[in-house]
Amino acid sequence: MYDEALSSFFRNVDTRSGDNGPDIYKGKICSLKARALLIDMEEGVVNEILQGPLRDVFDSKQLITDVSGSGNNWAVGHKIYGCQYRENIVEKLRKTAEHCDCLQCFFIIHSMGGGTGSGLGTFVLNLLEEEFPEVYRFVTSVYPSGEDDVITSPYNSVLAMKELNEHADCVLPIENESLLEIVNKIHQMINCGKLGSTVKQNSLVTSSAGIAKTLQAKPFDAMNNIVANLLLNLTSSARFEGSLNMDLNEISMNLVPFPRLHYLVSSLTPLYTLADVNVPSRRLDQMFSDAFSRDHQLIQADPKHSLYLACALLVRGNVQVSDLRRNIERLKPSLHFVSWNQEGWKTGLCSVPPVGHSHSLLALANNTCVKPTFIELKDRFMKLYKKKAHLHHYLQIDGMEQSCFSEAISSLSDLIEEYNELDATKGGPRIDPSRLKIAV
Amino acid sequence: MSIVTVQLGQCGNQIGHEVFSALCSDIRGTHGLCSKKENESYQDSCKERFFCEDESGVPVARAVLVDMEPKVISQTLSMAARSGHWKYSSHSHFCQKQGSGNNWANGYSVHGPRHKEAIMDLVQKEAEKCDRLGGFFTIMSMAGGTGSGLGAFVTQCLRDAFPTSFMLNHVVWPYGTGEVIVQNYNSVLTLSHLYHSSDALLVHENDVIHKICAQLMNIKQISFRDVNQVIAHQLGSVFQPTHTAGGGSGYSRNPLGDLMETLVPHPEFRMLGLRNIPQMPESSLPYSTFSWPGLLKHLRQMLIANAQMEEGIDWQVRPPHPGSSIPSTNKALHFNTSIANLVILRGKDVHGVDLGSFQDPSLYTSWLNPQDAFNAWKTPRAFNKYEKSAALVSNSQFLLKPLDSIVGKAWNMFASKAYLHQYTKFGIQEEDFLDCFTTLEQVISSYTNL
Numbered sequence: 070m071y072d073e074a075l076s077s078f079f080r081n082v083d084t085r086s087g088d089n090g091p092d093i094y095k096g097k098i099c100s101l102k103a104r105a106l107l108i109d110m111e112e113g114v115v116n117e118i119l120q121g122p123l124r125d126v127f128d129s130k131q132l133i134t135d136v137s138g139s140g141n142n143w144a145v146g147h148k149i150y151g152c153q154y155r156e157n158i159v160e161k162l163r164k165t166a167e168h169c170d171c172l173q174c175f176f177i178i179h180s181m182g183g184g185t186g187s188g189l190g191t192f193v194l195n196l197l198e199e200e201f202p203e204v205y206r207f208v209t210s211v212y213p214s215g216e217d218d219v220i221t222s223p224y225n226s227v228l229a230m231k232e233l234n235e236h237a238d239c240v241l242p243i244e245n246e247s248l249l250e251i252v253n254k255i256h257q258m259i260n261c262g263k264l265g266s267t268v269k270q271n272s273l274v275t276s277s278a279g280i281a282k283t284l285q286a287k288p289f290d291a292m293n294n295i296v297a298n299l300l301l302n303l304t305s306s307a308r309f310e311g312s313l314n315m316d317l318n319e320i321s322m323n324l325v326p327f328p329r330l331h332y333l334v335s336s337l338t339p340l341y342t343l344a345d346v347n348v349p350s351r352r353l354d355q356m357f358s359d360a361f362s363r364d365h366q367l368i369q370a371d372p373k374h375s376l377y378l379a380c381a382l383l384v385r386g387n388v389q390v391s392d393l394r395r396n397i398e399r400l401k402p403s404l405h406f407v408s409w410n411q412e413g414w415k416t417g418l419c420s421v422p423p424v425g426h427s428h429s430l431l432a433l434a435n436n437t438c439v440k441p442t443f444i445e446l447k448d449r450f451m452k453l454y455k456k457k458a459h460l461h462h463y464l465q466i467d468g469m470e471q472s473c474f475s476e477a478i479s480s481l482s483d484l485i486e487e488y489n490e491l492d493a494t495k496g497g498p499r500i501d502p503s504r505l506k507i508a509v
Numbered sequence: 510m511s512i513v514t515v516q517l518g519q520c521g522n523q524i525g526h527e528v529f530s531a532l533c534s535d536i537r538g539t540h541g542l543c544s545k546k547e548n549e550s551y552q553d554s555c556k557e558r559f560f561c562e563d564e565s566g567v568p569v570a571r572a573v574l575v576d577m578e579p580k581v582i583s584q585t586l587s588m589a590a591r592s593g594h595w596k597y598s599s600h601s602h603f604c605q606k607q608g609s610g611n612n613w614a615n616g617y618s619v620h621g622p623r624h625k626e627a628i629m630d631l632v633q634k635e636a637e638k639c640d641r642l643g644g645f646f647t648i649m650s651m652a653g654g655t656g657s658g659l660g661a662f663v664t665q666c667l668r669d670a671f672p673t674s675f676m677l678n679h680v681v682w683p684y685g686t687g688e689v690i691v692q693n694y695n696s697v698l699t700l701s702h703l704y705h706s707s708d709a710l711l712v713h714e715n716d717v718i719h720k721i722c723a724q725l726m727n728i729k730q731i732s733f734r735d736v737n738q739v740i741a742h743q744l745g746s747v748f749q750p751t752h753t754a755g756g757g758s759g760y761s762r763n764p765l766g767d768l769m770e771t772l773v774p775h776p777e778f779r780m781l782g783l784r785n786i787p788q789m790p791e792s793s794l795p796y797s798t799f800s801w802p803g804l805l806k807h808l809r810q811m812l813i814a815n816a817q818m819e820e821g822i823d824w825q826v827r828p829p830h831p832g833s834s835i836p837s838t839n840k841a842l843h844f845n846t847s848i849a850n851l852v853i854l855r856g857k858d859v860h861g862v863d864l865g866s867f868q869d870p871s872l873y874t875s876w877l878n879p880q881d882a883f884n885a886w887k888t889p890r891a892f893n894k895y896e897k898s899a900a901l902v903s904n905s906q907f908l909l910k911p912l913d914s915i916v917g918k919a920w921n922m923f924a925s926k927a928y929l930h931q932y933t934k935f936g937i938q939e940e941d942f943l944d945c946f947t948t949l950e951q952v953i954s955s956y957t958n959l
Binding site for chain 2: 073170171173309310312313314316318319321322323324325326327328378379389390391392394397398401408409410411412413414415416418501502504505506507
């Protein structure tokens with residue numbers, strides 16, 4: 070049956086008379102089409118999707134591709150392809166939006182280090198702000214790691230960061246290193262499992278079809294599934310019922326105290342469910358503890374030892390408000406919250422757990438622990454920029470000037486400075502501002 | 510007289526559902542412990558107040574359901590219908606899709622004006638179904654965006670459209686350690702606005718009810734449903750029919766009006782707290798016996814010592830001796846001064862009960878006559894399976910500390926300007942915040958100086 074939950078991400082199209090059939094709003098599922106736009110300046114990846122098991126889910130009219138790619142050059146993606154495909158993108162966006170009863174949010178999913186995702190991706194971000202100013206823009210960005218094989222990834226990332234700073238409502242940074250660590254951890258758990266404990270296959274945060282694939286050198290499928298689960302959990306309360314609903318616009322409202330500080334560190338637990346462990350409450354509390362541990366964060370960061378500006382906990386499954394309260398009380402003393410938001414917790418309870426689990430938790434933190442990621446990015450950028458390495462590839466593009474670079478690094482530096490200022494308040498004396506005096 | 514309930518937001522709708530459930534299950538029960546005539550009179554009075562009949566004979570709640578997203582209302586409507594004993598009208602709800610994003614400004618400045626006509630239309634229709642409209646009962650939380658912001662707007666609209674009707678706002682105060690990060694902002698904005706348009710605010714605090722669930726009801730894994738059911742029980746114990754002192758032989762015909770008259774003598778003091786006794790798991794009821802003197806002794810001490818429930822009461826706190834000069838610090842810290850109190854007794858042997866201890870002038874401020882400061886409503890008809898039960902609605906310093914705490918936290922956040930851009934985006938400026946802070950500091954000051 071096609072219901073509200075499905076309708077959040079899919080249209081139900083009557084394809085009996087061909088692909089251009091009308092939408093069916095209620096009733097049986099005919100053909101589900103993703104409310105999505107796939108953009109790539111190369112064809113390889115998109116073609117693979119169109120030949121894979123999800124080929125019917127993506128409408129051919131929802132694709133924008135080219136052949137030559139962006140050469141890992143942000144400027145090519147943003148300036149050249151942006152200009153070239155602008156109209157096409159706007160038109161397709163409008164079409165997709167028209168099929169929505171009530172459009173609340175765009176999810177932009179891309180990487181920062183390359184040319185298309187980074188350059189064209191941030192161009193699209195700008196477009197969305199212009200064309201649909203009232204719709205929230207959530208961006209899931211994969212940040213490059215230190216050993217990234219794309220030499221120019223620091224340039225691309227910093228240029229993209231400026232766009233994210235100015236045009237995104239919320240950014241969820243992801244680092245491949247963290248995803249890889251999680252995948253390895255799960256692999257270890259499955260293969261060298263402790264006696265008597267087996268992992269429920271369909272409960273893996275890395276599995277999509279309930280099959281644990283054998284580990285490859287760079288297991289991108291498994292890693293990507295983690296991010297997919299992140300987005301599922303993020304939207305679960307908007308799709309399913311619960312005793313304390315948490316919508317996407319509430320996430321932005323509660324976790325972004327100042328417009329530019331909108332980078333949220335995410336963690337997902339549990340990573341897997343042991344099939345025969347039957348101690349529900351201990352498992353539950355362990356789940357909360359894990360959410361704050363370094364190993365479960367999706368970027369290389371340790372929120373516990375940095376400063377929290379705000380924290381959100383989205384719980385799914387058979388968890389009640391008392392479980393939530395008990396764990397918040399338990400964990401609060403070991404966490405550092407900024408002085409003006411000592412009780413800064415946003416909570417949501419969704420009744421429906423993810424497949425294969427009895428409960429799960431997504432933690433989103435606005436925490437100064439993102440700072441090291443940005444500082445490293447800046448350092449890698451400066452290493453190249455000082456020597457003007459590869460700069461000509463960018464400056465030769467129409468519309469690109471030296472100032473693009475200086476503005477971008479300045480934007481990043483300012484952001485780092487904002488986090489520095491906040492960190493400086495950590496552990497300091499708490500002076501509450503004096504209250505308004507009323508004439509009696 | 511009938512009361513129209515307006516359920517606002519997720520909290521308002523979830524609680525509203527439990528309230529009508531509790532009222533319905535109470536009148537359907539065979540535990541009235543009174544004469545058949547009395548019971549029938551009670552049932553008729555409750556039905557007139559809260560329900561109307563439709564062709565199928567199933568009682569239809571006199572309620573309007575409002576929310577900015579569809580899931581909760583949809584659940585509420587179907588749960589009621591499934592009970593088979595009562596239901597909501599299928600034409601009395603209004604919802605949208607996008608929610609309010611926990612943003613008071615969004616609820617008040619955007620959704621409010623945009624949907625005013627549609628919502629007030631529904632309220633008008635419900636009001637017209639009443640033979641005599643006794644007033645409005647709105648249910649909302651103040652932490653979120655819809656109940657709080659849209660709720661404040663709707664309250665104002667109700668006041669404008671029905672200037673002579675009584676309006677009681679039931680406001681749920683969130684857990685201290687956060688359900689919503691901007692809850693203190695939303696609370697300050699809500700309370701200050703409601704203070705200007707509502708007749709009285711009847712308050713429930715999640716922290717308090719949670720403790721009742723944990724310690725008195727012995728619930729292990731407390732859910733919001735559990736909390737809401739305790740709240741519904743407490744509200745039912747106030748709003749089910751009673752005989753007022755001078756009201757003759759029939760059940761009171763103007764419950765909201767009577768409530769306002771007895772409890773809100775001065776517009777500066779509108780905050781009402783609620784306590785009840787006894788409160789225990791249903792399974793323990795057959796093994797418990799109650800005596801009125803015992804119940805009332807506890808209830809009085811709960812009032813004086815500002816205890817939240819019948820366990821853990823501080824018996825050391827005493828009212829000041831008349832004529833002695835009271836050090837103000839002592840008074841502020843320990844003894845809860847009242848402006849007015851209302852005690853509601855339900856059950857066996859209710860007519861002979863001595864309530865003199867509640868009329869002690871030392872409990873009250875000096876500027877009201879003690880006879881006017883205290884009132885009692887009674888009915889021999891037992892409520893919700895409790896052979897004897899007593900509720901206390903109090904206009905006193907009950908809520909002073911929690912209010913002060915909320916305003917303090919909000920002010921702390923406001924000083925750093927955190928989150929303000931989220932509000933100014935929808936038209937609520939810093940000056941608006943300052944006005945609200947001023948209003949509430951005034952209320953705090955007034956209650957402190959009782």
